Amino acid sequence: MASITLDKITKTYPNDVTAVNGVSLDIRDGEFMIFLGPSGCGKSTTLRMIAGLEAISSGDLLIGGRRVNEVDPADRDIAIVFQNYALYPHMTVARNLAFGLRLRHVEASEIQSRITRVAALLGIEPLLSRKPSQLSGGQRQRVALGRALVREPQAFLLDEPLSNLDATLRASMRTELIKLHNSLGTTIVHVTHDQVEAMTMGERICIMRDGDIVQVGAPMEVYRNPADTFVASFLATPPMNLLPGRIESDGDGLAAVVETCRLPIPAAYREAYASHAGKPVIVGLRPEDFQAVAVGGGRTAPVALHTITTEVLGPEVILVANFASPGGPEVHIRMPRDFRAKTGETVTLHFDLPEIQVFDPGTTRVLARPFLP
Amino acid sequence: MSQPSTMEAADRRFGWFMSAPGLALLLAVILFPVFWALFTSVHEFTLIAPNFDTFTGIENYAAALGDPAFRHSLGLTAFFVGAVVLIEFAIGFLVALMLNGVERFKPIYYGILLCPLLMNPVIVGLIWRMFLHPSLGIVNYLLTVAGFEPVNWLGSTKMAIWTIIMVDIWHQVSFMIVLLLAGLSSLPKEPYEAARVDGASVFQSFFFITLPLMMPVIIVTLLIRMIFAVKTYDLIYIMTRGGPGVATDLVSYAIYRTAFVSLNIGEASAMSAILLAVILIFTGYLYRYMRTLT
Numbered sequence: 001m002a003s004i005t006l007d008k009i010t011k012t013y014p015n016d017v018t019a020v021n022g023v024s025l026d027i028r029d030g031e032f033m034i035f036l037g038p039s040g041c042g043k044s045t046t047l048r049m050i051a052g053l054e055a056i057s058s059g060d061l062l063i064g065g066r067r068v069n070e071v072d073p074a075d076r077d078i079a080i081v082f083q084n085y086a087l088y089p090h091m092t093v094a095r096n097l098a099f100g101l102r103l104r105h106v107e108a109s110e111i112q113s114r115i116t117r118v119a120a121l122l123g124i125e126p127l128l129s130r131k132p133s134q135l136s137g138g139q140r141q142r143v144a145l146g147r148a149l150v151r152e153p154q155a156f157l158l159d160e161p162l163s164n165l166d167a168t169l170r171a172s173m174r175t176e177l178i179k180l181h182n183s184l185g186t187t188i189v190h191v192t193h194d195q196v197e198a199m200t201m202g203e204r205i206c207i208m209r210d211g212d213i214v215q216v217g218a219p220m221e222v223y224r225n226p227a228d229t230f231v232a233s234f235l236a237t238p239p240m241n242l243l244p245g246r247i248e249s250d251g252d253g254l255a256a257v258v259e260t261c262r263l264p265i266p267a268a269y270r271e272a273y274a275s276h277a278g279k280p281v282i283v284g285l286r287p288e289d290f291q292a293v294a295v296g297g298g299r300t301a302p303v304a305l306h307t308i309t310t311e312v313l314g315p316e317v318i319l320v321a322n323f324a325s326p327g328g329p330e331v332h333i334r335m336p337r338d339f340r341a342k343t344g345e346t347v348t349l350h351f352d353l354p355e356i357q358v359f360d361p362g363t364t365r366v367l368a369r370p371f372l373p
Numbered sequence: 374m375s376q377p378s379t380m381e382a383a384d385r386r387f388g389w390f391m392s393a394p395g396l397a398l399l400l401a402v403i404l405f406p407v408f409w410a411l412f413t414s415v416h417e418f419t420l421i422a423p424n425f426d427t428f429t430g431i432e433n434y435a436a437a438l439g440d441p442a443f444r445h446s447l448g449l450t451a452f453f454v455g456a457v458v459l460i461e462f463a464i465g466f467l468v469a470l471m472l473n474g475v476e477r478f479k480p481i482y483y484g485i486l487l488c489p490l491l492m493n494p495v496i497v498g499l500i501w502r503m504f505l506h507p508s509l510g511i512v513n514y515l516l517t518v519a520g521f522e523p524v525n526w527l528g529s530t531k532m533a534i535w536t537i538i539m540v541d542i543w544h545q546v547s548f549m550i551v552l553l554l555a556g557l558s559s560l561p562k563e564p565y566e567a568a569r570v571d572g573a574s575v576f577q578s579f580f581f582i583t584l585p586l587m588m589p590v591i592i593v594t595l596l597i598r599m600i601f602a603v604k605t606y607d608l609i610y611i612m613t614r615g616g617p618g619v620a621t622d623l624v625s626y627a628i629y630r631t632a633f634v635s636l637n638i639g640e641a642s643a644m645s646a647i648l649l650a651v652i653l654i655f656t657g658y659l660y661r662y663m664r665t666l667t
Contacts, residue, residue: 053566074572086563090585099581100571147567 002064002077002154002187003029004050009059011045011211019045021211022059027189032181034202035191038234042211043191044159050189051080051157064154074103079148083160085140087132093143094128097150111150118149121180138169145180155187162197174201195235199223207231224355225371229282229364232357238287238332240357243323245283247276247358256283256358259324263301266354272369273358281367284357287318287334290349300350305333307341321347407649414642421636433643443644445619446627449534453623454602456538457545458595464542465549466591470583472550473557486547494544498611501540502527527613530620537608537621544608545601549594556590557583589666596659600652624648 004027011020020042027033035043048054050061052073061069068076079100087096094115101111119125122142132140141161148156158177162170178201181188192198198205199219207214207222207230215227226232232240245258247265254265254273263283265273294300305321308330317339322328333349341347358367414434417427437443472482489497504512505526513523526536560583568578606625609615615622615630622630628648632641 051570053569073570078570080567080570082563082567084563086561086567088564088567088582089561090582090588099568099573103572103577147571151571 003027003031003062004155004187004189005060005062005065006046006050007060007062009046009049009061010057011042011049011054012057019211020049023208023211023213024059025206025213025216027187030185030187032178032188032190032201032203034198034205035189035208036195036198036205036234037193037208037214039193041208043193043208046208047080047157047159047189047191050155051078052076053080077154078157079151079153079155080157080159081144081148081161083163085132085144085164087140087143087147089132092129092131093124093135093146096132096143097128097147100147100151114150114152118146121149122146137165138173141165141169141173145177149180149184153186155189158188158190160191160193163192163194170197177201195237199235207234221371225366226284226357227366229284229359232284232359232366236286238318238334241285241287241323241329241331241333242359243283243285243329243331244280244361246280247273247278249277256281256356258283259328261301261303261324263303263351263353263356264298265356268354269356269369273367276358276360276367280361282359282361282364284359284366285331285351286355287332289352289355290333290335291352292335292339292349294350295352299354300352302348303351305331305347305349307343307345307347309343310339310341312337319347410642410645413639414646416639418639418642419636420633420638423638429639433640434647437640437644437647442619442622443624443627443631446622446624449619449622450603450605450624453534453538453605454599457541457602458598460538461542461546461549461598462591462595464546465553465594468546468550469553469557470579472554483551486550488547489544490547490551492544494607495611497540497544498608501543502612505536528617530617533613533617533620537612540612541602541605541608545598549598552594552597553587553590556587556594560586589662592662593659596655596662600655600659603648603652603655 006023006025006027008022008024009020010018010022012018023042023046035046037043045054049056050063052068052071056069060067063076063078088099091099097115097118098111101114106114115128116125119128122145124139124142124146127135127139127143132143135143141164144161161177162173165173174197177188177190190197190201202219204216205219205222206216207227209230215222215231217225222231223235226235226240229242233242243258245256248255248257248262250262250264253267254270254277256263256265290303291300294302304324305319306326306328308320308322311318311320314337316337317335319333319335319339319341321331321333321341323331358369359365360367412425415428415430416425417429417432418425472479475482504510507513507523507525507528510526512526517523525532527533564582564586565578568582573581604625605623606629609621609623609626610629613621615626624644625648628641628644631637631644635641
């Protein structure tokens with residue numbers, strides 16, 4: 001097991017395209033770290049640099065405290081699981097698992113016992129004599145994982161390992177990976193563009209965009225305190241509603257004003273938002289922070305919503321509506337499963353004010369306010 | 374139930390109807406000559422007495438196989454095919470591996486490689502006969518300029534077959550390169566990365582991944598090249614006429630001589646049938662192998 005430290009890591013390709021731009025990150029020993037971002041954000045390139053499959057243009061990479069920039073992938077003691085599994089097509093499953101160990105001159109009896117152990121762990125014993133072409137996607141995925149496990153490396157690097165699986169299988173493999181991490185305790189770096197994977201699996205999420213790290217933190221921390229509008233709109237489905245508005249003085253307090261709707265700012269946030277009084281801002285409201293019933297003590301504020309449509313999903317209903325006025329910005333709101341509204345109907349819901357987020361429209365950065373627990 | 378089957382029958386009839394002209398043509402120009410030759414091979418048919426009056430059974434076959442000259446031709450052809458295919462494969466695979474790593478000017482390399490392949494064997498033979506002329510050829514001129522003894526390329530019984538082999542390699546090696554290169558460039562890239570992380574050196578990657586993954590392409594390429602090499606005729610006709618003596622008397626040329634110099638069409642047909650059988654064995658194996666791939 002080992003920590004992984006990235007210190008101002010940059011990847012510039014010969015055609016002057018910068019894929020990763022001075023990224024610094026400390027991945028703790030035994031941590032389950034997620035790299036999350038849209039395609040082309042540099043997350044896979046970063047992972048490949050950690051693996052040693054891409055040369056590092058500048059900056060330092062340390063695995064277990066040792067600088068490994070120029071160390072061959074084979075000698076970094078890491079294992080990688082590729083998106084398309086990259087199994088050796090001409091070898092049986094057993095030989096696929098054994099290949100890395102045989103190259104390292106591990107004793108045959110030791111290889112056998114490790115294969116037996118890993119095969120039992122992943123439930124692939126019946127497949128050992130088959131070739132990859134005779135396996136289903138999920139089975140190949142397990143074999144690829146098994147090939148990484150038998151090596152017993154210091155860290156696992158997973159490059160979108162679940163993205164080629166169907167939804168059901170993906171959900172069950174998510175759980176299995178978490179269980180695996182709990183039992184092994186090995187450092188895992190998992191790259192994904194799927195925010196559900198990121199939220200459910202990681203101890204910390206590192207969100208990347210255009211080769212930069214936008215935010216690093218525990219899933220709920222990032223979800224509740226997004227660093228900018230990109231993070232706010234990337235995590236969770238439906239994403240945070242981002243509405244153009246203003247901060248205005250409201251007696252001795254402040255209010256966020258969107259269209260005709262005034263949302264009083266809780267006293268704890270006044271100091272943080274005071275400098276933006278009278279200025280345009282982006283107001284962020286999570287779809288799940290609306291409720292049908294008002295809470296006393298000024299905790300909620302009423303909002304008029306003009307129904308466009310409702311999406312009945314089963315466990316919940318998504319209300320799509322114009323905010324505050326019939327021509328207002330479109331918002332998505334998550335309601336309980338028995339909620340119903342007709343097209344054109346005006347619904348009054350109550351927004352949970354402490355959940356409000358305000359972003360600077362110029363920089364798109366959040367206006368720092370006291371963190372929510 | 375009956376509706377689809379009648380439609381199927383109608384479809385089938387239409388299919389036969391549409392392919393009939395093509396099939397008839399194939400029958401006339403390929404199958405008919407083959408059977409005519411097989412029929413000839415069991416008769417005493419010579420150009421002096423061109424008739425089917427004397428049925429001789431397997432006599433022509435026995436005569437051909439009993440003839441030391443024909444057996445020599447068969448052996449020489451086997452040697453020639455073996456040498457040509459193996460050397461071309463070795464050079465071809467090496468060049469293909471090198472070209473596979475090249476990114477820039479790929480089309481230019483391809484263009485240069487394909488040049489010899491586009492040339493007619495007769496032209497190739499003529500060019501090389503001039504190059505290798507003992508006293509007027511540029512090759513011997515360059516050798517003497519460099520201080521070496523001139524070589525009797527086509528006039529020496531020891532050297533002639535190797536000269537033919539070299540010219541054939543010059544002419545056909547690009548075929549190997551192009552086919553093997555196509556195979557190499559279609560290999561998946563990911564297993565190589567997995568192998569790098571697994572700790573494989575460049576040579577281990579080659580032996581444990583490239584070679585096994587390339588096996589189907591290699592076998593198909595070797596077999597096709599073998600089948601073509603067995604039929605080599607034009608180079609011999611232009612460059613040596615099977616000589617000096619019988620030093621380059623490959624089987625195709627031997628058959629030609631039997632038929633049109635000795636005028637013994639019957640025996641030549643028997644020889645052709647034997648050659649056909651050998652090629653069919655290769656082809657059958659190739660066909661079976663290619664079926665196991667899919």
